[in-house]
Amino acid sequence: MAKPQADGAFLRIDSVVKEFGDFRAVDQVSLDIAKGEIFALLGSSGCGKSTLLRMLAGFETPTSGRIILNGQDLAGKPPYERPVNMMFQSYALFPHMTVADNIAFGLRRDGLPKAEIAQRVEEMLRLVQLTKLAARKPHQLSGGQQQRVALARSLAKRPQLLLLDEPLGALDKKLREATQIELVNIIEQVGVTCVMVTHDQEEAMTMASRIAVMSEGRFLQVGSPADIYETPTTRFVADFIGNVNLTDGRIVVDEADHVQIECADFMHHIGHGITGYLGQQVTVAVRPEKISLSAEQPAGRFNQVPGTVKEMSYFGDTTLYHLELASGARLKVTVENDSRDRSNAPTWGDRVWAHWQPNAQVVLTQ
Numbered sequence: 001m002a003k004p005q006a007d008g009a010f011l012r013i014d015s016v017v018k019e020f021g022d023f024r025a026v027d028q029v030s031l032d033i034a035k036g037e038i039f040a041l042l043g044s045s046g047c048g049k050s051t052l053l054r055m056l057a058g059f060e061t062p063t064s065g066r067i068i069l070n071g072q073d074l075a076g077k078p079p080y081e082r083p084v085n086m087m088f089q090s091y092a093l094f095p096h097m098t099v100a101d102n103i104a105f106g107l108r109r110d111g112l113p114k115a116e117i118a119q120r121v122e123e124m125l126r127l128v129q130l131t132k133l134a135a136r137k138p139h140q141l142s143g144g145q146q147q148r149v150a151l152a153r154s155l156a157k158r159p160q161l162l163l164l165d166e167p168l169g170a171l172d173k174k175l176r177e178a179t180q181i182e183l184v185n186i187i188e189q190v191g192v193t194c195v196m197v198t199h200d201q202e203e204a205m206t207m208a209s210r211i212a213v214m215s216e217g218r219f220l221q222v223g224s225p226a227d228i229y230e231t232p233t234t235r236f237v238a239d240f241i242g243n244v245n246l247t248d249g250r251i252v253v254d255e256a257d258h259v260q261i262e263c264a265d266f267m268h269h270i271g272h273g274i275t276g277y278l279g280q281q282v283t284v285a286v287r288p289e290k291i292s293l294s295a296e297q298p299a300g301r302f303n304q305v306p307g308t309v310k311e312m313s314y315f316g317d318t319t320l321y322h323l324e325l326a327s328g329a330r331l332k333v334t335v336e337n338d339s340r341d342r343s344n345a346p347t348w349g350d351r352v353w354a355h356w357q358p359n360a361q362v363v364l365t366q
């Protein structure tokens, strides 16, 4: 994850709307992004994230609202006049040009002096650690190396704002993970402000200092990766990010310092007050790794439920259990595999008790 940056609006997106005919692809979004931030727009296909990115680049014009970069209103400015550069998923490297020529391309087009171009290309090659491969053509590079050339080419013009469109979509999983960290290091070294678009939540969590979760053209939640994961504010966000157990229930005790919520299979006891009222129907979210398993019933009567192991997924470091509860509902539990001895680990058909702490839950009212 990128380091958080000081507050302040280097990029201000102010009540931006984009309509295609009578369809609203981006619906009144506002956001301040600080200088040096790596910000991710995250959402599933069709949520409007690319349209917003394209408006930042100048490929689309907002129907209404303003985009202000470093104090300058970008309205009416074509893409080539904006201090903004976009790196596309396909990289769009020129196959017949060398790595160095690909990086120099935009600088030559802008008519920079030869010596300046040479110096910048050298600087960029060093930055992405491709100095030795400067004379190669794109087809002689690995996917990760091509991706770094594309990044070097985007940064060579020293944009104030770097836009990344699904930056690592073309790489396989293992290479993607390594490249995510590499990319963050390079972007942080240069200090450029960055907005990226992705539908891959792990990519957003790994790379961004903050994330906006988008759905139907709107921001559902904006926050750090940890904020969004630990304290989702809506059912949609809780469900979209990571694995979660969502259970409907009713508030039966509502005190300032504790709350009880009755669900079909168990009673939640929550060790703090919530914004809600007695009798209110709510959804309670509990992440699987916040739940423990034991063979015996734990003491007390809250935050616990018996179940039968119906499914298991072994991931090496953890195992994900699916328990079937009395009502037929399923509960997901992640257990860390911290012992090599698996003889005591629950297995298919076992009756076990699931239990969790009174601060494990997030209560959602929308």
Ligand SMILES: Nc1ncnc2c1ncn2[C@@H]1O[C@H](COP(=O)(O)OP(=O)(O)OP(=O)(O)O)[C@@H](O)[C@H]1O
Pocket (backbone or CB within 6 Å): 020, 023, 025, 043, 044, 045, 046, 047, 048, 049, 050, 051, 052, 199
């Ligand atoms: N030029 C256009 N004309 C009409 N509708 C459009 C146009 N561009 C985008 N849309 C619509 O706007 C909505 C948002 O599109 P957008 O490309 O921003 O989504 P996205 O979240 O980036 O999806 P994906 O991940 O699939 O690219 C979609 O329903 C799309 O069909």
